[in-house]
Amino acid sequence: MDQLIEQFQLERILSHDPRTKHVYLLGHINDQHAIVSFEKARYSDSELVELTSRTSNLEDCNNNNIYSWGMGHLKLDKANTHIKIIYPATELHIRKYEHQQRRMIIETPLLYKQITLPYITSLPLDRIQWVYNILQGKSETDRIIYQDKENEKGFVILPDMKWDGTQESLYWVAIIMRNDIQSLRSLNHHHLNLLKGIRDTVYQLAKEKYGMDKDLLRLFIHYQPSYYHFHIHITAISFVDAPGIVVGQAHLLDTVIDNIELYNDYYQKATLPFIIGERHPLYLAYQEKKE
Ligand code: M7G
Structure with missing residues (x-):
């Protein structure tokens, strides 16, 4: 699987669901179509209890009264993205995962x-x-x-x-x-x-x-x-x-x-x-x- 990811050449984004954070990319590997999907995994129980201690480099911070928010970096040790590859991908696969x-x-x-x-x-x-x-x-x-x-x-x-x-x-x-x-x-x-x-x-x-x-x-x-x-x-x-x-x-x-x-x-x-x-x-x- 590592090798397939390395060889993947992106053509276009098929779909991206910002709510579920699931993206499907269309590309090719050795002249054949391939689809790679990335989906952010949920936090594991052990990560949950360490979230604040693993937060660093906060950016775009805002504050209003008792409310504060911003973007941060989370240093997690565990694999945190679910990745799937379909190779070679058929036209039917492309049509299935394409936003429409x-x-x-x-x-x-x-x-x-x-x-x-x-x-x-x-x-x-x-x-x-x-x-x-x-x-x-x-x-x-x-x-x-x-x-x-x-x-x-x-x-x-x-x-x-x-x-x-x-x-x-x-x-x-x-x-x-x-x-x-x-x-x-x-x-x-x-x-x-x-x-x-x-x-x-x-x-x-x-x-x-x-x-x-x-x-x-x-x-x-x-x-x-x-x-x-x-x-x-x-x-x-x-x-x-x-x-x-x-x-x-x-x-x-x-x-x-x-x-x-x-x-x-x-x-x-x-x-x-x-x-x-x-x-x-x-x-x-x-x-x-x-x-
Ligand atoms: P479906 O209703 O035919 O299709 O269900 P869809 O739900 O994908 O639209 C097929 C189910 O089999 C889906 O939940 C797939 O995630 C799952 N599935 C598909 N493939 C190719 C595999 C596979 O290779 N292994 C396993 N374990 N599950 C698969």
């Missing part, structure tokens, strides 16, 4: 069949190679928290790439073994045992590892996801800035289970609105259809 207006698509079952499904099937298989690497024990093997390789009901739970490792920002992902469930749209009562199995296992693991009760966890499914191999997002409820927990993208697992229990073919019959960037190929496909 987001739009709401109202996806009926018919539009799903006419536009969304063809888009999903057009995606190259190597886009989910990272998933197969995990399931086949080729990557991130030492990070696996739980695995059950039984094909029908099997799944793997591991830390999500987005997790900073703290309990307050807990972010795990559960990836199923079978590869015939692409998304929320594919789910019916045949999958209830699998969904409930993941839910119960997550609750048990969070309790064992962190003493976290189940009502401190948020389990949800993205629609649309970026990767169409079925997986479930698991975050701590205290992680209020978790990306992708917004309405129009996240569907709570409990609601999904309940909907299927009430109506077996709920997700084949329902209209599912979703939010998507206007440069995303799926949005463009919807625009083309309109014209």
Whole structure:
């Protein structure tokens, strides 16, 4: 990873969220596109108690009555920035991380069949190679928290790439073994045992590892996801800035289970609105259809 960072040649800033302090840079490495993201990490408990003693060189200081403020330098010993690299990055990655207006698509079952499904099937298989690497024990093997390789009901739970490792920002992902469930749209009562199995296992693991009760966890499914191999997002409820927990993208697992229990073919019959960037190929496909 060090080498990739050294070789990275910046082209432009894709996006910068000043609130979450998360920036995505587009550049190239050896003539191929690369995306590097930087995200300031939260302070660790040991840093918190030392913040004032590690503050120096205050600048732009102001004072009014009992209030004072300025900019300071903090000398921290620990790594304090979460860095991710995608290399080589595809056009789809660039469009995903580029700042853009987001739009709401109202996806009926018919539009799903006419536009969304063809888009999903057009995606190259190597886009989910990272998933197969995990399931086949080729990557991130030492990070696996739980695995059950039984094909029908099997799944793997591991830390999500987005997790900073703290309990307050807990972010795990559960990836199923079978590869015939692409998304929320594919789910019916045949999958209830699998969904409930993941839910119960997550609750048990969070309790064992962190003493976290189940009502401190948020389990949800993205629609649309970026990767169409079925997986479930698991975050701590205290992680209020978790990306992708917004309405129009996240569907709570409990609601999904309940909907299927009430109506077996709920997700084949329902209209599912979703939010998507206007440069995303799926949005463009919807625009083309309109014209
Ligand atoms: P998604 O809903 O398909 O996409 O979720 P999005 O949330 O990125 O829009 C996929 C989840 O898998 C995300 O939470 C990613 O952060 C996570 N993820 C993606 N990749 C490529 C990896 C990876 O290589 N390893 C791990 N552990 N997690 C990943």
